[in-house]
Amino acid sequence: MQIIVSGHGHFATGLQSNIKLLAGDLPGLSFVDFTGEMDEQQLAAKFTSLLEKDDQALFFCDLLGGTPYKQAVLLTRNFPQIAIVAGCNVGSLLEICVAGDWQKESPTALGEKFVIVSQQATKMFHHRHVQTEPEDGDGI
Template structure:
């Protein structure tokens, strides 16, 4: 099985750079940018070429309803075993791929893992306000 990361602009190559810096080259990952010079057919052709090598795939796309997402979804007609997720984050990709056993999952099972891991990894920083006792005026 493979994971195909795709998105608008340099989304995929940016994630590739990030993953490589943090974990090196991880097997089973492909990265496909959808640039302004491409049309939908060219993107689908790149996806199809990757699926010829391995029809078991999970697409990891940047935006729900965007062109990379739509083109991946259209391919599910021809390749019903592929799964498509969107809105996931680099942390989930890194965590799942470094674990190493993700290739034993079906694309749909892996997609569910991505969603759960992304939800767990999404956090917001909050300042903690520590209550301090007032200092006595004479320093005691």
């Protein structure tokens, strides 16, 4: 079982750098950028090469409907056991991969877990005014 991280520009290698800084090298992860110099066929060839080594895979893509996502979807014809998620965050990738037991799960179960963890990790900061005690003017 492997996780293939892919996205536009240097999304994948950017996440790779982020993860390495926070958690070190994590096994089972591959990072495939889709840069402006590449076409869809080159991206599909990189994906296929990884799947030929291990056809149990979850694709972690940057955007729903983007080229990396669409190419992964097309590969389900020949690799029906792969699963694909899009829009998940680095927090979910870290939380799940650092736990270490993710490779025992099916690609579909792992994908569902990514969606749940990403939703739970997405929060908004709300500023709250802290009331201070009024000065009594005595200075004592």
